[in-house]
Amino acid sequence: MENNKPENVEEINLSEVLQVRRDKLKNLQESGNDPYKISKYNVTHHSDEIKNNFEALEGKQVCVAGRIMSKRIMGKASFMHLQDQNGRIQVYVKRDDVGVDDYKLFKTYDMGDIVGIEGFVFKTKTEEVSIHAEKIVLLSKSLQVLPEKYHGLKDIDLRYRQRYVDLIxxxxxxxxxxxxxxxxxxxxxxxxxxxxxxxxxxxxxxxxxxxxxxxxxxxxxxxxxxxxxxxxxxxxxxxxxxxxxxxxxxxxxxxxxxxxxxxxxxxxxxxxxxxxxxxxxxxxxxxxxxxxxxxxxxxxxxxxxxxxxxxxxxxxxKRMTMEECVLEHTGVDFSKIDTDEDALAIAREKGIEITPGMRRGEVINAFFEEFGEDKLIxxxxxxxxxxxxxxxxxxxxxxxxxxxxxxxxxxxxxxxxxxxxxxxxxxxxxxxxxxxxxxxxxxxxxxxxxxxxxxxxxxxxxxxxxxxxxxxxxxxxxxxxxxxxxVLLFPTMKPIGKKDEENQDL
Structure with missing residues (x-):
């Protein structure tokens, strides 16, 4: 039987996923749970603070906020990892503690959604510092799909263009x-x-x-x-x-x-x-x-x-003069070359490009740039x-x-x-x-x-x-x-769609 599967099936599937997320948002808004109407959330702790001070915080109430980076649904209880500005922390979500309705909503949340969690600090059986959620609220719906966790965002050009995703x-x-x-x-x-x-x-x-x-x-x-x-x-x-x-x-x-x-x-x-x-x-x-x-x-x-x-x-x-560096790497001693004419002659001999009006000092600098600079580790x-x-x-x-x-x-x-x-x-x-x-x-x-x-x-x-x-x-x-x-958060990039042959190796 002939395979009629379209070549752009991945694009079609992605479009379907994006539409599903928009449909979820619409349902949330129609049910009175519009995340974009929430203007503030009281964050009391960050992930690293909780993990580094477990003894002092064990059993204490905390409020954290961040992105859902993983989620594992197990019937009436689930685990997820929340990422804030300082790292990640595990969250345990139990239906009986957050309520049936909120747990049902939580199960529909996607990777990348931003949530607020209120609960108490504890350790799981595997000794992982976690938060036992008692309240969970959706603060912002992610309508895009984050890169798959095992491969991450590897496309260098895309990383620079979408630094916000790169950072996540x-x-x-x-x-x-x-x-x-x-x-x-x-x-x-x-x-x-x-x-x-x-x-x-x-x-x-x-x-x-x-x-x-x-x-x-x-x-x-x-x-x-x-x-x-x-x-x-x-x-x-x-x-x-x-x-x-x-x-x-x-x-x-x-x-x-x-x-x-x-x-x-x-x-x-x-x-x-x-x-x-x-x-x-x-x-x-x-x-x-x-x-x-x-x-x-x-x-x-x-x-x-x-x-x-x-x-x-x-x-x-280390300290050395430009002329000493040139002498060390070329054998040319400019302390013995006094005229522009003699400097230009040795430049031609060594294959240095001659520019209009070039003089002795510019020749010395050209020698350094050509033969000395790349030796300075x-x-x-x-x-x-x-x-x-x-x-x-x-x-x-x-x-x-x-x-x-x-x-x-x-x-x-x-x-x-x-x-x-x-x-x-x-x-x-x-x-x-x-x-x-x-x-x-x-x-x-x-x-x-x-x-x-x-x-x-x-x-x-x-x-x-x-x-x-x-x-x-x-x-x-x-x-x-x-x-x-x-090391630049938002480096200069050529607009998408324009051919970039000159800078393709950046």
Missing amino acids: VNPEVKEAFLTRTKALKALRNYLDNLGFLEVETPILNTIAGGANARPFITHHNTLDIPMYLRIANELYLKRLIVGGFDKVYEMGRMFRNEGMDMKHNPEYTAIELYQAYADYKDMMEITENVISHMAEVATGSMKVNYQGTEIDFTPPW QPTFITHHPVEVSPLAKRNVEDPRRTDRFEAFANKWELANAFSELNDPIDQRGRFEDQERKRKLGDDEAFEMDEDFLNALEVGLPPTGGLGIGIDRVIMLLTNSPSIRD
Whole structure:
């Protein structure tokens, strides 16, 4: 006999299940049991609190609320597992205790439904801490079907798009974000204890400054001007140092209209801090101390395992100049290469891409990015970047071609960027003019001239150390997360239906 079973039978079956849930809701509403009319439920305890304090709570009345994650009907008595924000706990539901009518309703409840339970704490014969229900109320009807418990939500793309489901069915995901919260609290506490003041600066800017990056552009209708989502908050924070705040920091979202991959998202979290009368060496000390503190508070250790490799954040971290790193990994000694022409010649010899207007300092940086960066597994400070790639950093006194700057690396990633801030307004204007030259040569990530910032420098910026840390990358390491999307609750996703060949491996 020919099989006429339709190819989309699973979709049909799912549609039937969803319709059954809607029919159940309709019946509840028609019988006067509409869950959506309940506005409040008095929760007195959470699952972990009950399990961790059984001796004190045994026999005591508790009220809990959460989702039904499993249910086993056994005639006149049933068991279910309730999941709240802190975990799961077993609930024993007996018809004679909750009442015939409520028990009949309970038997119709589905996985994912949100219920309130009132009862007393006890242990079952198998020694599992549980709640003996005396009252049960449906607080919200789940009209969708949660992923099957043994397979969970495995589709990576769907997990990111439906993070609310991901958090329900994959407990380790929630743990990663709890670790993130612990780490950020530790970061703030550390800086607060050092006397830093947390501030807020504009997200909408009239000039995209503070970093070499491509901005998101929008338009302000009333002013009839283009505006930019900030790519960095550096220039505003330094204005506050000019204004007399000696220690400031801001943690928040930055926005860069660039590519997406496992460690880049168009909006991401960063912290920048500035301290008057300090230099890049002070920032180096803060960097290694605060990141190691975050690791210890959030994970219990300054050593973390990331994808099979142990990363040891214990201070002090290794230090080497950019030129020393290039020499170690290529044999090219830029201390003996003084001209742009000689630098470009060795770049061509080593296969480095030559860009318009490229100079010696940019060649050194390109060598580092090509041959040195991917060797930095353990936390390492790379110092004294060329002035050509450091438009806001103070020149080094011994070698004015260098700056008093560092980048912190771990697991081959840049985690932090810092320097002794350039406070010479004449030099800063020249750096901005050089950035404008790059823009004219086609570099749309180069800085724009910021006259108000130059005016602030002319008012007077004291010697200042500044530091920026990429929060999401640090959290990736602390939570052993392979992608930045694993540490952002709602990462940027291409709308469903649009082909995404470029980012298919994210």
